[in-house]
Amino acid sequence: MASLKQQLWDPIAGFGVTFRTMFRKPVTVQYPFEKRPTAPRFHGRHQLNRHPDGLEKCIGCELCAWACPADAIYVEGADNTEDERFSPGERYGRVYQINYLRCIFCGLCIEACPTRALTMTNEYELADDDRAKLIYEKKDLLAPLLPGMEEPPHDMRLGDSERDYYLGAGLPGWSESGAAVPAKEDVESEAAHS
Amino acid sequence: MGIEEKLPAGVLLTTVEGVVGYFRKASVWPATFGLACCAIEMMTTGGPVYDTGRFGMEVFRASPRQADLMIVAGRVSQKMAPVLRQIYDQMPEPKWVLSMGVCASSGGMFNNYAIVQGVDHVVPVDIYLPGCPPRPEMLLDAILKLHHKIQTSKLGVHKEQELEEQELTALESASTSEMKGLLR
Numbered sequence: 001m002a003s004l005k006q007q008l009w010d011p012i013a014g015f016g017v018t019f020r021t022m023f024r025k026p027v028t029v030q031y032p033f034e035k036r037p038t039a040p041r042f043h044g045r046h047q048l049n050r051h052p053d054g055l056e057k058c059i060g061c062e063l064c065a066w067a068c069p070a071d072a073i074y075v076e077g078a079d080n081t082e083d084e085r086f087s088p089g090e091r092y093g094r095v096y097q098i099n100y101l102r103c104i105f106c107g108l109c110i111e112a113c114p115t116r117a118l119t120m121t122n123e124y125e126l127a128d129d130d131r132a133k134l135i136y137e138k139k140d141l142l143a144p145l146l147p148g149m150e151e152p153p154h155d156m157r158l159g160d161s162e163r164d165y166y167l168g169a170g171l172p173g174w175s176e177s178g179a180a181v182p183a184k185e186d187v188e189s190e191a192a193h194s
Numbered sequence: 195m196g197i198e199e200k201l202p203a204g205v206l207l208t209t210v211e212g213v214v215g216y217f218r219k220a221s222v223w224p225a226t227f228g229l230a231c232c233a234i235e236m237m238t239t240g241g242p243v244y245d246t247g248r249f250g251m252e253v254f255r256a257s258p259r260q261a262d263l264m265i266v267a268g269r270v271s272q273k274m275a276p277v278l279r280q281i282y283d284q285m286p287e288p289k290w291v292l293s294m295g296v297c298a299s300s301g302g303m304f305n306n307y308a309i310v311q312g313v314d315h316v317v318p319v320d321i322y323l324p325g326c327p328p329r330p331e332m333l334l335d336a337i338l339k340l341h342h343k344i345q346t347s348k349l350g351v352h353k354e355q356e357l358e359e360q361e362l363t364a365l366e367s368a369s370t371s372e373m374k375g376l377l378r
Contacts, residue, residue, distance in 0.1 A: 027243055028242060028243060028245045028248070029243055029244060029331075030248075031244060031330075031331055032334065032338055035331070069303050070296070070302055070303035099300070100296075100324040101322060101324055102302055104296055104302060104326035105326055106326075124325070124328075124329060124331065124332050124335075125331075125332065125335045126323070126325070126332070127321055127322065127332065127336035127339050128322055128339075129320060129321050129322065129339070129343065131299075131312075131322060134299075134322060
């Protein structure tokens with residue numbers, strides 16, 4: 001037999017919680033209308049980066065494909081020629097495919113990439129109704145062209161020698177004495193992303 | 195043009211397909227079918243923070259006979275495949291399948307003999323959702339894309355025509371062994 005306290009007070013205490021909650025702000029994220037930003041280093045869709053003149057950073061070394069635990073990446077390299085230059089070095093990635101139905105977003109490919117050609121964005125809305133559409137090709141993954149960039153193939157625009165190119169001789173702020181010294185905050189943000 | 199001009203102001207006309215799609219998408223009840231870690235994210239999506247109740251799908255039905263949508267959340271082992279098929283068969287029409295996570299969609303990193311390499315070997319899938327596991331926003335995004343698909347789906351004679359066209363294109367398209375693409 002329930003005591004008098006259990007019979008009278010407990011329902012009031014119980015509904016008290018319900019009543020108090022009516023005055024609290026709802027915790028619901030109104031997702032499609034208001035998107036909560038992801039963590040800065042969120043593992044989202046990949047991106048193939050470019051050099052400041054628009055040439056691709058990918059050299060087709062396949063290290064990302066070898067690092068991938070799910071075998072989601074397929075790379076096929078090819079040689080750059082003087083007429084058709086896609087990346088500043090000797091080779092470039094002719095075929096680059098990531099199967100997002102295999103990719104587990106672990107980021108091992110990003111760690112393996114020697115030129116930081118492959119990084120991850122914060123984009124995560126990838127659902128689709130077709131398996132074939134979820135194999136992203138090079139054209140889907142390449143970074144958009146920023147001002148000053150030009151769609152490859154074209155010559156190396158940032159310097160005559162490879163040393164000049166990688167030091168950024170064609171960029172504003174470059175000095176003959178050493179290299180283009182990046183501003184301090186650039187260095188810090190790069191360190192935070194690597 | 196006919197009846198539209200004779201109607202009083204404030205009256206809208208639509209097609210039966212549009213109305214049925216609107217009602218169907220507004221209360222899609224998912225079946226409880228969590229298989230692995232993706233199920234944890236699926237439960238989070240049903241919880242108060244992400245709240246699928248906003249889209250009329252807060253009730254995860256334990257019985258497939260009351261469910262419209264099967265969210266296959268997690269890797270499907272060979273032993274689970276007949277169970278999955280039976281649950282799908284027990285669901286009443288119209289029914290949809292959302293393949294959540296890479297394991298359900300293609301086997302993911304488990305490329306071995308124990309795991310079905312993609313749940314579409316067993317049931318027809320409407321929406322594939324990558325991610326390992328996908329965050330609740332990704333699942334909500336996939337659900338909204340499915341809602342759009344339900345809204346624009348066809349009925350009756352139109353549906354039959356659509357299915358016939360799909361079958362024709364599938365018959366005419368090259369088989370995988372005949373494809374000569376970039377992959378060797």
